[in-house]
Amino acid sequence: MTPALAAAPGLRPANGSAADVLFEDVVRGGATWSHVLKRGTALRITDTLGGANVGALFYNWENTAERYNMPDTLKAQHTARLTRGFVLYSDMGRVLCSITDDTVGWHDPLSGCANAAQARDKYGDLRYQQTRNDYVKNAYDAFVIELAKYGMTARDLPAPVNFFSRVVVSESGVMTFVPDHSQAGDAVELRAEMNVLVILNTCQHPLDPNPRYEPKPVSLSVRRVAPPGPNDPCRTSCPENERGFTLTERYFL
Amino acid sequence: MLTESALDPTKAVYDATVLAGDPWMHEIRQGQTVRILDLEGNQAADTLFYNAHDYEDRYSPQDTIREQGNIYLTTGTRLRSLKGHTLLTIVADTCGRHDTLGGACATESNMVRYALDTRHMHACRQSFVKAIAGWGRGLDKRDIGPNINFFMNVPVTAEGRLTFEDGVSAPGKYVEMRAEMDVLALISNCPQLNNPCNAYNPTPIRVLIWD
Numbered sequence: 001m002t003p004a005l006a007a008a009p010g011l012r013p014a015n016g017s018a019a020d021v022l023f024e025d026v027v028r029g030g031a032t033w034s035h036v037l038k039r040g041t042a043l044r045i046t047d048t049l050g051g052a053n054v055g056a057l058f059y060n061w062e063n064t065a066e067r068y069n070m071p072d073t074l075k076a077q078h079t080a081r082l083t084r085g086f087v088l089y090s091d092m093g094r095v096l097c098s099i100t101d102d103t104v105g106w107h108d109p110l111s112g113c114a115n116a117a118q119a120r121d122k123y124g125d126l127r128y129q130q131t132r133n134d135y136v137k138n139a140y141d142a143f144v145i146e147l148a149k150y151g152m153t154a155r156d157l158p159a160p161v162n163f164f165s166r167v168v169v170s171e172s173g174v175m176t177f178v179p180d181h182s183q184a185g186d187a188v189e190l191r192a193e194m195n196v197l198v199i200l201n202t203c204q205h206p207l208d209p210n211p212r213y214e215p216k217p218v219s220l221s222v223r224r225v226a227p228p229g230p231n232d233p234c235r236t237s238c239p240e241n242e243r244g245f246t247l248t249e250r251y252f253l
Numbered sequence: 254m255l256t257e258s259a260l261d262p263t264k265a266v267y268d269a270t271v272l273a274g275d276p277w278m279h280e281i282r283q284g285q286t287v288r289i290l291d292l293e294g295n296q297a298a299d300t301l302f303y304n305a306h307d308y309e310d311r312y313s314p315q316d317t318i319r320e321q322g323n324i325y326l327t328t329g330t331r332l333r334s335l336k337g338h339t340l341l342t343i344v345a346d347t348c349g350r351h352d353t354l355g356g357a358c359a360t361e362s363n364m365v366r367y368a369l370d371t372r373h374m375h376a377c378r379q380s381f382v383k384a385i386a387g388w389g390r391g392l393d394k395r396d397i398g399p400n401i402n403f404f405m406n407v408p409v410t411a412e413g414r415l416t417f418e419d420g421v422s423a424p425g426k427y428v429e430m431r432a433e434m435d436v437l438a439l440i441s442n443c444p445q446l447n448n449p450c451n452a453y454n455p456t457p458i459r460v461l462i463w464d
Contacts, residue, residue, distance in 0.1 A: 071356020
């Protein structure tokens with residue numbers, strides 16, 4: 001059901017060289033991954049086959065009560081989509097990660113994650129006993145299980161981002177999932193501005209109309225990057241972000 | 254959708270005014286109806302709900318808007334929890350549209366949004382934290398998820414811009430919800446002085462509950 005993947009394809013990094021790559025990894029469809037992404041490194045996520053969705057949560061590793069905050073991210077930057085130049089804010093007014101490169105153009109911060117009952121209703125009740133590791137996973141359980149490994153529970157689940165997915169909103173507020181949005185080889189890069197616990201899963205987007213359980217894999221690459229300078233595009237994209245970077249840098253003084 | 258309520262305020266079992274900048278925390282039992290009334294117009298009532306028997310099962314904007322396929326809250330909206338329950342249903346709304354994407358103001362987000370020297374200013378999160386600290390029973394900052402902004406108008410454009418428009422509320426407008434399970438409600442009557450959404454003048458709201 002989920003094709004196994006070899007190594008990550010050699011996509012160009014936004015800057016720096018392949019020598020800066022610290023490690024690479026693959027997340028199969030429907031799987032979970034977590035890592036403490038260190039300040040001064042960046043995580044590049046590549047949609048290897050096209051049609052991937054990556055649900056993502058972000059925490060300050062030194063104090064996980066500080067975590068990604070959807071409303072603060074959206075209203076500071078007057079946006080309901082995420083792409084290059086935007087940053088992910090914590091509830092403490094600091095920048096957890098900056099989106100330093102993006103070939104997709106639109107990532108969805110609005111739609112959240114499906115739970116076990118919703119996944120079962122949509123994809124059927126495929127269990128481990130029948131399908132071994134291709135059993136139907138759901139993003140809610142995936143997040144809660146991974147959070148537990150870091151001493152957290154469902155209460156610590158903030159509103160996640162869905163990378164590689166696009167949901168548009170009409171004038172009357174109607175939300176519409178845009179199919180075939182992300183193509184094979186599309187990638188997004190997240191530069192850590194703090195030491196950030198990143199929790200990812202590759203469950204399908206909750207509004208993806210595909211009735212079949214076909215979660216897609218992604219490849220990951222973590223590399224060393226230069227700190228954001230005074231003219232960094234994420235810093236200068238709006239006055240709010242200038243202040244957000246100032247508050248983030250003060251945290252490390 | 255504009256809908257009026259037939260409930261008589263003189264028959265309410267609870268009737269209180271929440272002053273500008275104050276929090277309000279109260280349990281609402283399954284089957285009760287709660288009304289939040291914008292007394293002077295364009296006042297933001299930042300609101301959180303919890304399953305009264307499982308606080309980690311709290312209100313979720315993402316689940317609410319996704320399951321109804323629309324980002325605005327109005328009559329008929331089922332306010333959903335992280336664990337997929339319907340906490341309350343909006344049964345009357347004379348305002349027509351309420352926001353659940355803009356979140357609550359905080360001293361920290363005010364520093365980002367307006368100026369670094371706004372840190373001293375009162376903010377919704379101060380009220381939320383103070384109220385849940387007083388409530389106790391294990392609640393802390395981690396339980397403050399993204400909220401509803403009753404009476405606020407925060408449209409999203411087709412290009413994915415989030416905009417803050419003039420309020421669609423006015424003096425006497427209200428929203429009314431039926432509790433589908435026992436819930437704990439937490440309101441911060443927003444003290445924001447940096448945003449024209451309330452004409453820089455936070456005002457009281459009134460909360461009524463009927464059996």
